[in-house]
Amino acid sequence: MGIRDLWNILEQVKQETSLADFRGKKLAVDFSSWFVKCEATPYTNRSIFYRIVDLMSNGITPVFVFDGPKSPEFKARKRGESYFRATSQAVVGCVTDDGDVFAYGATTVLKDYRTGSKEIHLYELSAIEEKIGIGQKEMIAAAILIGCDYHKGVESVGREEFKDLLKELRNNEVPDIIDRMRGWRNNPEILSIIEEEKKLNTDNKKKSAHCSRCGHLGTLPRHSKNGCSHCNTPKECNEKTEDSGMAPCSCEFHALERKKKPFLTELKVRKAALCQPCFPDEKDEEIIFEFMSKDESASNCIDLMLKTANYQNVIEKLTEQFGVIADDTKNFFPALVKMVLYGQVRDLAITPVELLRKCKKDGEPCYLIKFKQFEFDAINTENVYKIKVLQSVIDSKFPELTPKDESKAKKDQGQTQAQAATSKERKRGKNDDSRQSKINNFFSSKKNKPNRKASDNTEDLQSLKTE
Numbered sequence: 001m002g003i004r005d006l007w008n009i010l011e012q013v014k015q016e017t018s019l020a021d022f023r024g025k026k027l028a029v030d031f032s033s034w035f036v037k038c039e040a041t042p043y044t045n046r047s048i049f050y051r052i053v054d055l056m057s058n059g060i061t062p063v064f065v066f067d068g069p070k071s072p073e074f075k076a077r078k079r080g081e082s083y084f085r086a087t088s089q090a091v092v093g094c095v096t097d098d099g100d101v102f103a104y105g106a107t108t109v110l111k112d113y114r115t116g117s118k119e120i121h122l123y124e125l126s127a128i129e130e131k132i133g134i135g136q137k138e139m140i141a142a143a144i145l146i147g148c149d150y151h152k153g154v155e156s157v158g159r160e161e162f163k164d165l166l167k168e169l170r171n172n173e174v175p176d177i178i179d180r181m182r183g184w185r186n187n188p189e190i191l192s193i194i195e196e197e198k199k200l201n202t203d204n205k206k207k208s209a210h211c212s213r214c215g216h217l218g219t220l221p222r223h224s225k226n227g228c229s230h231c232n233t234p235k236e237c238n239e240k241t242e243d244s245g246m247a248p249c250s251c252e253f254h255a256l257e258r259k260k261k262p263f264l265t266e267l268k269v270r271k272a273a274l275c276q277p278c279f280p281d282e283k284d285e286e287i288i289f290e291f292m293s294k295d296e297s298a299s300n301c302i303d304l305m306l307k308t309a310n311y312q313n314v315i316e317k318l319t320e321q322f323g324v325i326a327d328d329t330k331n332f333f334p335a336l337v338k339m340v341l342y343g344q345v346r347d348l349a350i351t352p353v354e355l356l357r358k359c360k361k362d363g364e365p366c367y368l369i370k371f372k373q374f375e376f377d378a379i380n381t382e383n384v385y386k387i388k389v390l391q392s393v394i395d396s397k398f399p400e401l402t403p404k405d406e407s408k409a410k411k412d413q414g415q416t417q418a419q420a421a422t423s424k425e426r427k428r429g430k431n432d433d434s435r436q437s438k439i440n441n442f443f444s445s446k447k448n449k450p451n452r453k454a455s456d457n458t459e460d461l462q463s464l465k466t467e
């Protein structure tokens with residue numbers, strides 16, 4: 001879906017991120033992309049429901065973007081993409097596997113979303129422009145040249161040719177690839193190259209012999225004998241190297257090769273594109289207009305604020321029309337609690353009952369909290385919801401639930417332990433001083449009383465050991 005081979009082109013700028021990084025934010029969701037993936041499962045609607053609950057449980061408000069009503073060709077998406085543009089100022093990214101959102105102007109895209117997955121792939125237009133040199137207009141050019149959902153592309157032009165074309169245009173300081181493509185039929189620089197090439201072919205000119213040593217007109221034996229005028233040598237000639245600084249060959253063929261070299265890929269892609277009678281034709285221009293145009297009127301009629309819903313009716317509709325069973329809907333209410341905690345639903349009250357314990361979720365410190373059941377919840381039978389919530393959220397929303405003076409108690413305990421250790425060291429020091437004093441007295445008395453019996457000395461030493 002989207003622009004052909006685009007994700008392979010963007011592989012080097014792919015980043016790993018977590019849904020937690022978008023907690024408390026709004027994300028546009030390409031519903032068509034979701035539906036295609038969930039349609040392959042036995043329970044399409046339940047799969048979509050679980051995806052919605054998963055985003056909500058991560059504190060993310062999904063803003064769904066739908067395709068427009070059925071109409072010919074690519075215009076079926078016009079209404080939906082206008083909606084995407086209108087919401088682009090309110091959302092911080094788009095969840096989709098469809099790469100053409102970049103051509104519509106998306107700047108942050110989250111790809112490869114899976115229910116319950118900790119990681120998701122992030123693509124940012126700023127990184128794409130910096131590292132690969134592809135912006136919105138380059139995306140549109142890729143849609144026309146390589147192909148997309150609305151266009152089969154140009155035959156024999158693939159991602160490698162397109163990448164080489166972009167590099168060549170950057171080297172030639174071409175500012176606008178769309179204008180360049182539009183002017184391929186009449187570009188004077190390119191036309192002059194083509195005319196020179198035609199002239200050489202028309203005149204049936206054959207490339208003269210060139211020296212294998214220096215590359216100039218003539219042959220190696222002739223240069224060895226008579227020298228080379230281009231090398232300015234009376235005998236022999238200079239060997240051609242990259243650093244030799246030799247004057248290039250002035251023959252028509254080499255002059256044309258030098259002129260063509262900066263445009264080799266462009267000439268190849270141009271030739272393939274102009275096999276179409278009127279490239280860029282009317283359809284090409286419609287695609288360019290589709291991607292580039294902005295429907296400002298849509299932004300004036302879109303309200304992204306969440307309203308208080310009749311949640312009992314929501315559950316009934318999910319059960320009756322979409323086959324979502326009661327056990328599935330149990331997950332909806334804890335997700336709704338989290339949306340209130342993260343400020344996404346502001347006119348619904350929640351009541352915490354008890355902080356059960358500390359825990360972790362995906363490596364983040366949390367509390368396991370009991371919340372009072374919503375009055376409109378006729379499905380859950382436990383009267384409470386047990387939910388893991390970030391400690392930082394509970395500390396700010398319900399500080400009365402957090403353990404009292406926990407940090408102060410730890411600090412006091414540390415101080416007490418330090419004081420006890422100091423006192424013990426002091427006591428040990430005093431004991432050591434007393435012991436040393438007795439040892440000194442023992443040896444002093446021995447010197448003063450040389451006739452003292454050995455048995456007396458033994459008794460004194462034994463008393464010191466005892467002490």
